[in-house]
Amino acid sequence: MQDLNWNDIRVFLAVAETGKIGLAAQNLRLDPTTLGRRLKRLEARLQTTLFERTRTGQTLTEAGERLLSQAEAMAQAARSIDEQMASETGLSGVLRMSVAEGFGSQFLTPYLGQFALEHPNLTVELVANSGFLSPSKREADIAVMLSRPKAGPVLCRKLSDYSLRLYASPAYLEERGTPATPADLAHGHTLVSYVPDLLFAPELNYLDEFHAGLEARIRSSSINAQHRLIVEGAGIGVLPCFIAEDAGDLVPVCASTKIRRGLWLVTHSDTQSLARVRAGKTWLAECVAKGQRRLNPPD
Numbered sequence: 001m002q003d004l005n006w007n008d009i010r011v012f013l014a015v016a017e018t019g020k021i022g023l024a025a026q027n028l029r030l031d032p033t034t035l036g037r038r039l040k041r042l043e044a045r046l047q048t049t050l051f052e053r054t055r056t057g058q059t060l061t062e063a064g065e066r067l068l069s070q071a072e073a074m075a076q077a078a079r080s081i082d083e084q085m086a087s088e089t090g091l092s093g094v095l096r097m098s099v100a101e102g103f104g105s106q107f108l109t110p111y112l113g114q115f116a117l118e119h120p121n122l123t124v125e126l127v128a129n130s131g132f133l134s135p136s137k138r139e140a141d142i143a144v145m146l147s148r149p150k151a152g153p154v155l156c157r158k159l160s161d162y163s164l165r166l167y168a169s170p171a172y173l174e175e176r177g178t179p180a181t182p183a184d185l186a187h188g189h190t191l192v193s194y195v196p197d198l199l200f201a202p203e204l205n206y207l208d209e210f211h212a213g214l215e216a217r218i219r220s221s222s223i224n225a226q227h228r229l230i231v232e233g234a235g236i237g238v239l240p241c242f243i244a245e246d247a248g249d250l251v252p253v254c255a256s257t258k259i260r261r262g263l264w265l266v267t268h269s270d271t272q273s274l275a276r277v278r279a280g281k282t283w284l285a286e287c288v289a290k291g292q293r294r295l296n297p298p299d
Helices: 006-018 021-028 032-046 062-089 101-118 170-176 182-186 223-231 241-247 275-290
Strands: 051-054 057-060 093-100 122-129 142-145 154-168 191-193 236-240 251-268
Touching: 006 021, 006 032, 006 057, 006 062, 021 032, 057 062, 093 101, 093 275, 101 122, 101 223, 101 236, 101 241, 101 275, 142 275, 154 170, 154 241, 154 275, 170 251, 191 223, 223 236, 223 241, 236 241, 251 275
Parallel strands: 093 122, 093 142, 191 236
Antiparallel strands: 051 057, 142 251, 154 236, 154 251
16 A cells, blocks of 8 residues: 555645634635545545535544544644744644634734734735634634633633724714714614624624614625714714724714623644644734723723
């Protein structure tokens, strides 16, 4: 039998962890056809079937289960080699961080350039969109999520809280008047918020926390689009303070009323000790320490 190809073992591990060919290919940045071909090549070399195709995805066979423990040991050895090389030559490879759209595009971007300068051989991928990639499925090295994951082989800790308030443009308030209390928003005002059935996290459903029964008439799945709508005078909306107050073009509404949400730092338990992951976690902690007044402005 020919020697095993480590890249084929990586393919096997990715499919075992995700249970899906397409998702494993995405995580490894491979074409699904290429990944499938490598998996078949591995099965041919081992002269056994490693997965059974089911309605929900790929399920390990008994032979696959036996290989999994050995493959995981090989992966751990490979990580140890990477760690040794990193200590000698500096960080390298790819660090992928998954964060919420607003946190990534509005809060982290001022700090990212310096981090990249400090690690010239490291490629940094900041995935900032509506929804999170999963560290437990190896879709990302680090995720900053709005709640603690309930399950999975992950390590999690609280990174920071952040504050949100109601905001409007001066032009909107001049035309429509300034509400004295959140209850006033129910009459004579246009609200801007998320599309309810497209919320990627329940923590974003917060209008009721200002006043029960409030509904937005202008809705967007993008917090950046909501910000622009509010700036342009389309309505009043809830924004993180680090988005609304950085530019200085919005006015707090019912300023004494604000809510808080949490940011949770999540990594896979098997990769959390990698040098590039440790560096990413340290950088994120430094960012929130530097930006606490942006995250939680004083009253």
